[in-house]
Amino acid sequence: MRVGLAVVARLCRVLGAVAALGAAVAVEVVRGRAGLDRRVAERVAVALERLGGAFLKGGQFLGTRRDLVGPVLATALGRLQDDVRAMPVADALAVVGAARVEHAGAVRAAVLAGPVAGGSIACVYRAELPGRAVAVKVRKPAAVRQVTADTRVIRAAARLAARVPACRGVPLTDIADQLCRCVLDQLDLDRERRNLERFGELVRDAGGITVPGVVAGMCGPGVLAMDFLDGLDRSGCAALPEAERTAAVEALVRGMYDALFRHGFVHVDLHQGNAYFRRGRDVVVVDFGFVHQLGALARARFTGFFAGMIDGDGAGCADTLLATARSVADDADLAGFRRDVADLVVRNCGRAVEDFSLPLFAASLFDLQRRHGVHADPEFTFPLLGLLALDGLVREHHPGMDFQLEAAPFVMAGLLEAADDGRPGAGVRTGPASGCSGG
Numbered sequence: 098m099r100v101g102l103a104v105v106a107r108l109c110r111v112l113g114a115v116a117a118l119g120a121a122v123a124v125e126v127v128r129g130r131a132g133l134d135r136r137v138a139e140r141v142a143v144a145l146e147r148l149g150g151a152f153l154k155g156g157q158f159l160g161t162r163r164d165l166v167g168p169v170l171a172t173a174l175g176r177l178q179d180d181v182r183a184m185p186v187a188d189a190l191a192v193v194g195a196a197r198v199e200h201a202g203a204v205r206a207a208v209l210a211g212p213v214a215g216g217s218i219a220c221v222y223r224a225e226l227p228g229r230a231v232a233v234k235v236r237k238p239a240a241v242r243q244v245t246a247d248t249r250v251i252r253a254a255a256r257l258a259a260r261v262p263a264c265r266g267v268p269l270t271d272i273a274d275q276l277c278r279c280v281l282d283q284l285d286l287d288r289e290r291r292n293l294e295r296f297g298e299l300v301r302d303a304g305g306i307t308v309p310g311v312v313a314g315m316c317g318p319g320v321l322a323m324d325f326l327d328g329l330d331r332s333g334c335a336a337l338p339e340a341e342r343t344a345a346v347e348a349l350v351r352g353m354y355d356a357l358f359r360h361g362f363v364h365v366d367l368h369q370g371n372a373y374f375r376r377g378r379d380v381v382v383v384d385f386g387f388v389h390q391l392g393a394l395a396r397a398r399f400t401g402f403f404a405g406m407i408d409g410d411g412a413g414c415a416d417t418l419l420a421t422a423r424s425v426a427d428d429a430d431l432a433g434f435r436r437d438v439a440d441l442v443v444r445n446c447g448r449a450v451e452d453f454s455l456p457l458f459a460a461s462l463f464d465l466q467r468r469h470g471v472h473a474d475p476e477f478t479f480p481l482l483g484l485l486a487l488d489g490l491v492r493e494h495h496p497g498m499d500f501q502l503e504a505a506p507f508v509m510a511g512l513l514e515a516a517d518d519g520r521p522g523a524g525v526r527t528g529p530a531s532g533c534s535g536g
Contacts, residue, residue, distance in 0.1 A: 104246055104249045104250055104253070106246075107243070107246035107247065107249075107250060108250060110148070111148060111152070111250075114144050114147065114148050115144075117144070118140060118141065118144045121140045121144075122137050122140060125137055125140065134167075134169045134170075135169055135173070138169045138170040138172070138173035138174075139173050141156075141170065141173065141174070142156065142173040142174050142176060142177060145174070145177065146177060146181055146182060148243075149217065149237075149239060149240060149243040150217070150240065150243030150244045150246065150247040151243075151244060151247035151248070151251065151280060152247070153177060153181065153217040154217050154280070154366075154387075156174045156177045157174070157177050157178050157216070157217060157366070157368055157370065158366070158368065158485075158486060159171070159174050160172075160173075160174030160175040160176075160177060160178055160368060162456070162485075162489045163489070163492070163493055175331065175369070175370075177216075177217070177370075178216070178331060178368045178369055178370025178371070179214045179215065179216060179331055179370030180214070180215065180331075180370075181215040181216055181217065182215065183211065183212045183215050183220050184215075184220055184235075184237045184238070184239065186208060186209065188237065188238050188239070189208045189220060189222075189235045190205060190208055191238070192235050192236060192238065192319040192320065193205060193208060193233075193235060193320060195317075195318065195319070196316075196317030196318050196319055196320040197317055198314070198315045198316065198317045198320055198322070199314035199315050200224065200226055200231075200314075200315055203224045203225060203226055203231075204222070204224050204233050204315065204320075206224070206225075207222035207223055207224040207225070207233055208222050208233075208235070210222070210223075213232075214370070216370060216384070217240065218236060218237065218240045218244075218283050218284065218386055219234045219235055219236045219237055219240070219286070219321075220234075220235055220237065221233065221234050221235075222235065223325055224315075224322075224325075229324075230324075230325035231312050231315060231322050231323070231324065231325055232309065232322065232323050232324065232325040232326075232383075233315065233320065233321075233322050234286065234320065234321040234322070234323075235319065235320055236284065236286055236319040236320070240284070241284055244280060244281060244283070244284060245281070247280075248277035248280055248281055251273050251276070251277055252270070252273050252274065252277055254273075255269045255270050255272070255273030255274075256269075256270055263467070264467070266424055266426050266467075266470055266472060267466075267467055267472055268423050268424065268472050268475050271423065271475040272475040272478050275475050275476065275478065275479070276478065279365065279387065279388075279389050279479065280387070282386070282387075282388075283386035283387050286316070286318075286319060286320065286321040286386075287316070287318075287321075289321055289384075289385050289386045289388075290311055290316055290321055292385035292386075292388045293308060293309070293311060293321075293323065293385045294311055295362065296308055296356060296362065296364075296382065296385060297310070299352075299355065299356050299360060299362060300352045300355070300356070303348070303351065303352050303355065304348065305344075305345065305348030305349070305352070305379055305380060306348055306349060306352045306379060306380050306381075306382060307326065307378075307379045307380070307381045307382075308381075308382055308383075309323040309324040309325075309326055309381070309383060310323060310324045311323050312324065323383075326381050326383075328373075328375045328376075328378070329373040329375070329381060329383070330373065331369045331370055331373070333373055333374045333375060333376065334346070334369065334374035334490075334494050335493075335494070336376070337374060337376055341376070341377070342374070342494055342495070343494075343495045343497075343498075345374050345379070345380050346490070346491055346494050346495040346498070347495070347498070347503070348379075348380055349367075349372060349380045349382075349487075349490075350487065350491060350498070350500075350503055351503070351507070352380075353367065353483070353487055354503065354504045354507040354508075355507050355510075357391075357396075357480060357483065357507075358396070358400045358403070358504065358507040358508050358510070358511035359507060359510050359511045359514060360396075361390055361391035361392070361393070361395070361396035362388065362390060362391075363388065363389045363390070363391060363479045363480050363483045364382075364385070364387070364388055364483055364486075365387045365388065365389055365479055365482050365483045365486065366384065366386070366387035366388075366486060367382075367483065367486045367487050367490065368486060368489075368490070369490065370384070371383060371384035372490070389476075389479040389483075391476060391479065391480065392476065393515075395421075395474055395476040395477070396511070396515070397511070397512075397515040398417055398420065398421045398474065398477075399477055399480050400508055400511040400512055400515065401413070401417045401512065402414050402417045402418065402477075403501075403504060403508050404508045404509075404512060405417065405442060406442055406445070406446060406501055407446070407501050407502060407504065407505050407508060408446070409442060409443050409446035409447065410442070411438055411439025411440065411441070411442035411443050412435060412439050414438055414439070414442045415434060415435040415438035415439060416435075418434075418438065418466070418471065418473045419431070419434075419435075419471065421473050421474040421477070422471050422472060422473055422474075423472050423473065423474055423475060424472050425470060425471050425472075426470025426471070428470065429469055429470035429471055430469050430470070431469070431471070433469055434465065434466075434469035434471050437465045437469070438462075438465065441458070441461055441462065441465065445458050446501070447499070447501065447502070448499075448501070449496065449497050449498060449499050449500070450488065450491050450492050450495070450496050450497070450498050450499075450500045451492070451496035451497060453500060453501075455484060455485055455488040455500070456485060459481050459485065488500060
C-alpha cells in the first residue's frame with residue numbers, strides 16, 4: 098500500500114509540475130518575444146531541477162544533445178550537470194554523521210561552508226585536511242525517495258506500453274528493468290567507489306585522462322571521498338585552443354572505447370559535469386554512478402556489431418542482432434530484417450560525427466527491429482546510451498572526428514581477446530567490407 102501511495106504521490110507531483118510549467122510558459126509568451134526562448138528554457142530547467150530523480154537525470158542527458166534540443170535549451174539544461182541547488186544543510190550533516198567517517202570535523206565544516214558542486218544524486222563539498230584537499234560527495238536523502246519512486250513509475254509505464262499492439266514482442270519490460278536497476282545503482286556510493294577505482298586502473302597508462310584517487314577512510318554509507326582536483330570548469334573544453342581541444346576529446350573517446358570494447362565497462366552518463374577539460378593538462382572524469390558492466394557475451398556481441406558498422410558489413414551486423422535476439426516473432430520477416438539492417442549500416446558507414454546522427458541511427462535500428470519482429474538483447478541499450486552521451490560531447494567539440502573509425506583499434510583488440518577466450522560468436526572479421534572503401 099505504501100509503495101502504491103508513493104507512486105501516486107510522485108505522479109501527482111509530476112502532473113502538477115507539468116501544469117505549472119505550462120502556465121509559466123504561457124505567461125512568458127504573453128510577456129513578449131524578446132528573450133522568449135531563453136526564458137522558456139530556464140523555466141524547463143528549473144522544473145526538472147525541482148522534480149529531481151529521473152527527470153533531472155534526463156535533463157542532464159538532453160543538455161549534451163544540442164543537435165536534438167537546440168543550443169538555447171541545451172545551455173539552460175547544462176547547468177543541471179553540476180550546479181543543482183543544494184540539499185538542506187541538516188540533511189547533509191545527518192548523512193555525514195551516520196556514516197561515521199574519519200576527519201568528521203573537517204567534513205562537517207565543509208558542509209557548513211556549502212557545496213562546490215551539485216548533481217541529481219549528491220552534493221560535493223571541499224574538506225580541508227593538513228596538506229590535502231578532499232572532495233566529499235554526500236548523497237541527497239530526497240534523491241533516494243525520488244529515484245525509487247521514478248523507477249516504479251517507469252516499470253509501470255513499460256508494462257502498459259508493452260500491451261500496445263505496435264509494441265507487442267518488444268522487450269520493453271526487460272529494458273525498463275535493466276535501466277531501472279542501473280539508475281538505482283547510482284544511489285550506492287560504495288559501488289561508485291569501486292567503479293571509480295576500476296576505471297582508474299583501466300586508464301592508468303592511457304595518458305590524457307585523470308581519475309581522482311579515493312580517500313578510503315572518509316567514505317561510508319552515503320558518502321564518497323576522493324582527491325580534490327583544481328581547475329574543473331564545465332565550460333573548460335570550449336575555452337581550449339582548437340588543437341588542444343580536439344586532442345583532449347580524442348583522449349577521452351579512446352579511453353571510453355578501450356573500457357567499453359575491451360572490458361565491457363560502460364559509462365552511461367558522460368556529460369560535462371562528469372568530464373572536465375583542463376587547459377594544458379588532461380581530462381578529469383569524476384563521476385561513476387551511472388555505470389553498467391556488460392556481460393562477457395554481450396560485450397563480444399556488441400563489439401562484433403560495431404565492427405560491422407566500421408566495415409560497412411551490414412549482413413554481419415544483422416547476423417549479430419539475430420544471434421542476440423531475445424525474441425523473434427513467428428511471422429518475422431528475417432530476409433527483410435537482414436536487408437534493412439544492411440542498408441542502414443551501409444548508409445551510415447564512414448561518416449564523421451557532423452554527418453552521422455547516432456540518435457537517428459539508434460531510433461531507426463529500434464524501429465526496424467519492431468517492424469520485423471526481431472528484438473535484440475536489451476543489454477545493448479546501455480552501450481548505445483553511453484555512446485549517445487559521448488557522441489553529443491564530440492559533436493559539440495570535435496565534429497570532424499570519425500566516431501566509428503576512431504573505435505577500430507579497440508574493437509579489433511576486443512574481438513581478438515574475446516576470440517582467445519573462446520566466447521561464442523566472437524572473432525575477427527576478415528572478409529571484405531560491403532559498403533565502405535579504405536579511402
